[in-house]
Amino acid sequence: MPGEPDALSATWRLVRDSLDQDLPPNHRVWLAYSRPVTLHGNTAIIAVRDDFTRTQLETKLRPRLEDALSRALGESVRLAVTVEPSLALDGPDDGDDGTPSPEEGESRTSGTSGGVQPLGDDDEPHRSGLAVGPSGTDAFALSSAPPGQPVRADTEPPRLNPKYLFDTFVIGSSNRFAHAAAVAVSEAPGKAYNPLLIYGDSGLGKTHLLHAIGHYVRNLYANARIRYVSSEEFTNDFINSIRDDKAPTFQRRYRDVDVLLVDDIQFLENKERTQEEFFHTFNALHNANKQIVISSDRPPKRLETLEDRLRNRFEWGLITDIQPPDLETRIAILRKKAAQERLTAPPEVLEFIASKIQTNIRELEGALIRVTAFASLNRQAVDLALAEIVLKDLIPTGGEPEITAGQIMAQTSSYFGLSMDDLCGSSRSRVLVTARQIAMYLCRELTDLSLPKIGQQFGGRDHTTVMHADRKIRQLMAERRSVYNQVTELTNRIKQQARSS
Numbered sequence: 001m002p003g004e005p006d007a008l009s010a011t012w013r014l015v016r017d018s019l020d021q022d023l024p025p026n027h028r029v030w031l032a033y034s035r036p037v038t039l040h041g042n043t044a045i046i047a048v049r050d051d052f053t054r055t056q057l058e059t060k061l062r063p064r065l066e067d068a069l070s071r072a073l074g075e076s077v078r079l080a081v082t083v084e085p086s087l088a089l090d091g092p093d094d095g096d097d098g099t100p101s102p103e104e105g106e107s108r109t110s111g112t113s114g115g116v117q118p119l120g121d122d123d124e125p126h127r128s129g130l131a132v133g134p135s136g137t138d139a140f141a142l143s144s145a146p147p148g149q150p151v152r153a154d155t156e157p158p159r160l161n162p163k164y165l166f167d168t169f170v171i172g173s174s175n176r177f178a179h180a181a182a183v184a185v186s187e188a189p190g191k192a193y194n195p196l197l198i199y200g201d202s203g204l205g206k207t208h209l210l211h212a213i214g215h216y217v218r219n220l221y222a223n224a225r226i227r228y229v230s231s232e233e234f235t236n237d238f239i240n241s242i243r244d245d246k247a248p249t250f251q252r253r254y255r256d257v258d259v260l261l262v263d264d265i266q267f268l269e270n271k272e273r274t275q276e277e278f279f280h281t282f283n284a285l286h287n288a289n290k291q292i293v294i295s296s297d298r299p300p301k302r303l304e305t306l307e308d309r310l311r312n313r314f315e316w317g318l319i320t321d322i323q324p325p326d327l328e329t330r331i332a333i334l335r336k337k338a339a340q341e342r343l344t345a346p347p348e349v350l351e352f353i354a355s356k357i358q359t360n361i362r363e364l365e366g367a368l369i370r371v372t373a374f375a376s377l378n379r380q381a382v383d384l385a386l387a388e389i390v391l392k393d394l395i396p397t398g399g400e401p402e403i404t405a406g407q408i409m410a411q412t413s414s415y416f417g418l419s420m421d422d423l424c425g426s427s428r429s430r431v432l433v434t435a436r437q438i439a440m441y442l443c444r445e446l447t448d449l450s451l452p453k454i455g456q457q458f459g460g461r462d463h464t465t466v467m468h469a470d471r472k473i474r475q476l477m478a479e480r481r482s483v484y485n486q487v488t489e490l491t492n493r494i495k496q497q498a499r500s501s
């Protein structure tokens with residue numbers, strides 16, 4: 001029976017009908033807007049219309065559904081719930097012919113399946129991010145709760161950025177292999193390639209792929225325990241665990257997982273004790289067939305001060321790189337970004353931006369945000385003339401000097417008449433919060449520093465604070481002229497200072 005969607009469709013209807021009798025009306029509604037997707041191994045994948053319904057099914061109905069499905073199918077079945085927003089538009093499934101056929105189901109959710117998306121024509125908002133592995137493939141051995149028991153009760157949320165999905169990742173020749181490898185490890189964690197190591201320059205999508213793996217595994221295997229961590233956080237966590245005498249808690253946190261995603265491994269260089277701890281973490285996970293995915297800004301052999309034994313282990317699995325995207329891919333990324341953020345920009349403007357910014361996708365996105373924010377503030381149409389004006393300051397003319405977080409922070413504090421202590425301190429006054437957020441945003445835009453590194457510069461703040469600041473300023477730039485002007489003025493000053501120093 002596994003792998004046969006028809007078996008699930010018929011069974012799901014029966015299960016739903018039988019439960020309907022016993023459920024209160026508000027619970028029945030959750031099931032009315034559900035759709036069987038497929039059986040994958042012994043996991044029944046069911047789509048629902050939104051996150052709320054998914055949570056309700058997972059927390060309130062899981063034991064009953066798993067029990068009923070297991071009885072109907074004659075073997076122990078686990079439930080995996082995925083979100084498919086189009087179900088809300090389709091209306092409730094009346095249980096007769098309203099259930100879409102498995103084929104329809106496959107095509108509606110196939111955006112991530114098989115690893116290849118068409119380039120350039122995928123402007124629609126992202127869908128569920130669900131795809132299934134080849135029919136009949138063994139699901140990996142999850143050390144999860146057996147059917148009928150609540151899951152994730154004792155695990156921390158994996159802290160994944162909801163926007164970094166396979167569905168929002170544009171594929172081109174520069175990243176096709178890395179993307180395919182990422183999909184493969186998600187579909188068969190611990191089995192396809194272990195570890196998977198993705199390397200490439202800053203801003204080319206490594207973090208995006210790591211998060212996409214996390215989301216996709218989560219969609220396929222509802223019980224999977226996933227942990228995303230930057231190597232800097234791993235280091236800090238390790239140091240704190242020694243300080244607080246909490247080594248066992250630390251070890252559990254990183255070893256009792258099914259998938260460990262470690263970003264920016266290069267920051268482990270020169271940290272001998274942390275490297276040793278990571279070595280043991282790696283071994284524990286690898287021996288237990290748990291998946292490890294690592295990103296790095298360089299290939300392992302160029303991580304010169306990383307211990308040999310660690311570098312050797314990275315070579316056990318698959319090493320793949322991401323290169324800067326070609327022009328077509330850059331245009332496709334901008335198109336997707338514009339659709340996702342509901343930014344209107346004609347094709348020639350997207351092509352212009354893509355032709356000017358060639359090596360860093362973060363900068364590419366930043367340029368699009370600036371152009372559309374400028375147009376919206378001035379109530380002007382987004383056209384080529386406007387894009388040229390806005391990008392004039394942004395685009396390097398010749399070799400651009402390196403900008404440091406220190407320069408950005410010094411310029412920002414003097415611009416707002418604050419001290420560096422103010423900028424790094426904990427005051428929540430509005431002016432200070434905005435100044436701090438602008439400085440963080442500029443660090444993100446003008447330097448290659450990772451989120452945790454930026455957080456550290458601002459008095460040891462968490463990387464999620466930096467992520468929030470980045471989002472907030474992007475939004476404010478489009479809403480408030482003053483913020484747009486401040487950011488533009490500051491960018492100019494910082495670049496000027498860097499050129500003259």
Ligand SMILES: Nc1ncnc2c1ncn2[C@@H]1O[C@H](COP(=O)(O)OP(=O)(O)OP(=O)(O)O)[C@@H](O)[C@H]1O
Nearest residue numbers: 168169170201202203204205206207208333361362
């Ligand atoms: N192929 C892609 N399709 C769509 N968006 C992309 C793609 N590659 C990168 N991006 C976007 O570019 C931005 C930068 O990517 P990301 O943070 O993943 O880069 P990175 O390689 O991890 O950089 P760093 O090493 O500096 O952390 C993100 O907003 C990401 O969503």
